[in-house]
């Protein structure tokens with residue numbers, strides 16, 4: 001497969017980019033975090049979304065070296081932003097279930113990178129999925145614990161679309177729940193979706209977790225979420241994912 005061969009060369013040829021999307025404190029409006037989103041700048045096909053190449057990356061095992069690049073690049077970037085602009089800034093990094101479970105993903109390697117950059121664990125958040133925390137494998141729990149012990153925060157992405165139980169959220173000491181954007185989409189008109197969001201926020205707060213609403217696109221969705229006590233928001237209302245240069249301008253503020 002052509003794309004496969006290109007993908008195996010992409011890292012060496014510096015074709016990967018990280019985009020950053022702001023995550024905003026919904027009560028204060030402050031921008032305290034960003035989610036790092038991988039893009040592949042293909043010389044012929046242009047910008048390719050991870051949805052279109054991560055399946056190949058996972059099947060071939062390339063996901064490990066790509067994921068290492070993502071983590072190290074995000075860490076390098078957050079170190080710079082913390083030094084120059086916001087001292088407690090955090091960047092979250094997506095980790096797919098196959099990637100997290102691979103024996104070659106070693107938390108100690110990633111933690112060593114943070115240490116080399118002089119970064120505390122709390123400067124990064126790892127975004128995992130419900131599917132992963134439902135996986136009973138001991139190695140999953142051990143790896144999560146290694147990250148947690150080092151202060152790295154853990155978020156459960158796309159929450160509400162899977163089948164995770166409260167038991168698992170408690171067991172793994174999750175910091176953030178990200179409400180899937182399918183529930184946020186029709187918040188203004190759909191009372192069921194509103195009930196789901198309310199229930200997730202209440203449950204998360206009772207368990208000591210913070211909630212991020214994904215896919216916030218309208219002021220009305222934002223207002224409803226603020227009323228529900230949602231902690232953080234992410235979506236086109238605040239900003240699309242930006243290049244690191246554009247994101248830096250945003251942090252630097254008006255000149």
Ligand code: G
Pocket residue numbers: 036037038049050051054070093094095096099
């Ligand atoms: O940014 P976009 O909507 O195109 O992202 C599509 C999907 O790819 C999302 O589900 C997102 O979580 C995932 N994704 C984005 N960046 C990364 C990454 O660096 N690693 C992994 N494993 N998934 C990513």
Ligand code: G
Pocket residue numbers: 021037094157158181214215216217234235236237241
């Ligand atoms: O699965 P995950 O939550 O990691 O996917 C994040 C992706 O969601 C990002 O890559 C981004 O492109 C997309 N996204 C971010 N904000 C919005 C939004 O407001 N609306 C829509 N439709 N997609 C969004």
Ligand code: MN
Pocket residue numbers: 035094127157
């Ligand atoms: Mn995510």
Ligand code: NA
Pocket residue numbers: 157158159178180181214
């Ligand atoms: Na998500």
